[in-house]
Amino acid sequence: MARIYNFSSGPAVLPLPVLEKAQAELLEYPGSGMSILEMSHRSKTYDAIIKAAEANIRQLMGIPDSYAVLFLPGGASQQFAMVPLNLLPAGGFADYVHTGAWAGKAIKEAEVVGRVKVVWDGRGDNYMRTPRPAELKFNPGSAYVHLCSNETIGGVRFPEFPKTNSPLVADMSSDIMSRVIDVSNFGLIYAGLQKNLGPAGSALVIIRRDLAEKTPESGNLFFRYATHMKEPSLYNTPNTFAIYILKLVSEWLAAEGGLAAMEARNQTKASLLYQALDTSPFWRPCARKDSRSLMNITWRLENEELEARFVQQAKAAGLDGLKGHRSVGGLRASLYNAFPLEGVRKLVEFMQDFEQKNG
Numbered sequence: 572m573a574r575i576y577n578f579s580s581g582p583a584v585l586p587l588p589v590l591e592k593a594q595a596e597l598l599e600y601p602g603s604g605m606s607i608l609e610m611s612h613r614s615k616t617y618d619a620i621i622k623a624a625e626a627n628i629r630q631l632m633g634i635p636d637s638y639a640v641l642f643l644p645g646g647a648s649q650q651f652a653m654v655p656l657n658l659l660p661a662g663g664f665a666d667y668v669h670t671g672a673w674a675g676k677a678i679k680e681a682e683v684v685g686r687v688k689v690v691w692d693g694r695g696d697n698y699m700r701t702p703r704p705a706e707l708k709f710n711p712g713s714a715y716v717h718l719c720s721n722e723t724i725g726g727v728r729f730p731e732f733p734k735t736n737s738p739l740v741a742d743m744s745s746d747i748m749s750r751v752i753d754v755s756n757f758g759l760i761y762a763g764l765q766k767n768l769g770p771a772g773s774a775l776v777i778i779r780r781d782l783a784e785k786t787p788e789s790g791n792l793f794f795r796y797a798t799h800m801k802e803p804s805l806y807n808t809p810n811t812f813a814i815y816i817l818k819l820v821s822e823w824l825a826a827e828g829g830l831a832a833m834e835a836r837n838q839t840k841a842s843l844l845y846q847a848l849d850t851s852p853f854w855r856p857c858a859r860k861d862s863r864s865l866m867n868i869t870w871r872l873e874n875e876e877l878e879a880r881f882v883q884q885a886k887a888a889g890l891d892g893l894k895g896h897r898s899v900g901g902l903r904a905s906l907y908n909a910f911p912l913e914g915v916r917k918l919v920e921f922m923q924d925f926e927q928k929n930g
């Protein structure tokens with residue numbers, strides 16, 4: 572087996588002990604005589620798995636009982652639609668912060684449903700920074716305020732979150748559980764699983780119960796949070812395998828010291844790479860320093876030909892997934908929770924060598 576260092580932005584690297592456990596249990600989930608892939612989502616065994624996944628997530632993130640934890644199909648993009656379908660009443664409006672590609676997609680979906688007021692737009696800075704809380708002026712009476720905590724493509728994040736009078740809704744797809752946050756500051760948090768949590772195609776949704784209860788009784792049952800809260804994540808047949816992997820990831824996170832330990836580790840990994848990027852003008856890091864993501868680190872080289880050479884030679888050296896998103900080009904290293912420090916060291920060594928030969 573030759574596992575390489577996988578810098579992919581998602582689906583992304585998972586902890587090796589999680590993959591090993593899943594492999595060991597694949598043919599027969601202990602005591603059940605069958606694979607998790609073959610098991611009824613209403614069986615006792617599966618019930619214990621989904622409940623453990625939820626309990627572990629509550630413990631890791633310190634989620635109060637007044638919030639529901641849901642596992643929903645469709646990934647984060649479906650949440651771009653479900654949020655306004657549930658929380659944006661007819662005649663009302665919602666405030667959105669536009670920090671880049673993902674916030675932009677969330678805005679587009681919300682505009683299909685109702686009125687959106689963009690309270691801050693990073694276009695003037697090419698979406699290379701996020702606003703400081705003091706820069707944000709929210710509109711009184713908004714149904715909610717939406718932001719993306721970490722822009723996976725641009726590589727910018729909110730180092731701190733604004734306080735809002737309306738419920739704060741956050742797309743945390745690419746930095747969920749990478750740092751300690753106070754859940755009670757948010758009305759709703761959602762994240763696609765495929766970066767820090769598990770396989771693609773499902774989302775984790777953490778929603779204040781009173782907000783879910785308010786969801787309008789028009790519109791399809793399937794798209795109402797209330798429906799999924801009433802039959803906890805079992806209204807439809809959920810992605811049983813993804814939730815099982817999420818349970819294993821949550822156990823791994825707890826064994827590694829929880830989110831505070833992850834945050835410290837992520838800080839160390841990202842600092843190592845940013846330091847390398849800051850050492851010489853050969854490297855051109857994209858994000859403004861005060862907004863730099865710890866998860867997705869983006870930079871450019873002098874020209875696209877040099878960038879292509881970098882990606883190709885890095886891959887040959889066992890460092891894969893460093894090409895920037897197709898919409899912006901450049902280079903990107905995604906350093907999620909499961910990405911090892913050793914891989915960042917290898918990348919920095921490779922960069923020093925590459926600069927010597929091409930600088």
Ligand SMILES: Cc1ncc(COP(=O)(O)O)c(C=O)c1O
Nearest residue numbers: 646647648649673723744745763
């Ligand atoms: C920040 C962010 N939001 C939303 C999405 C969309 O997620 P999905 O592909 O699960 O719908 C992504 C995907 O990479 C993302 O990075």
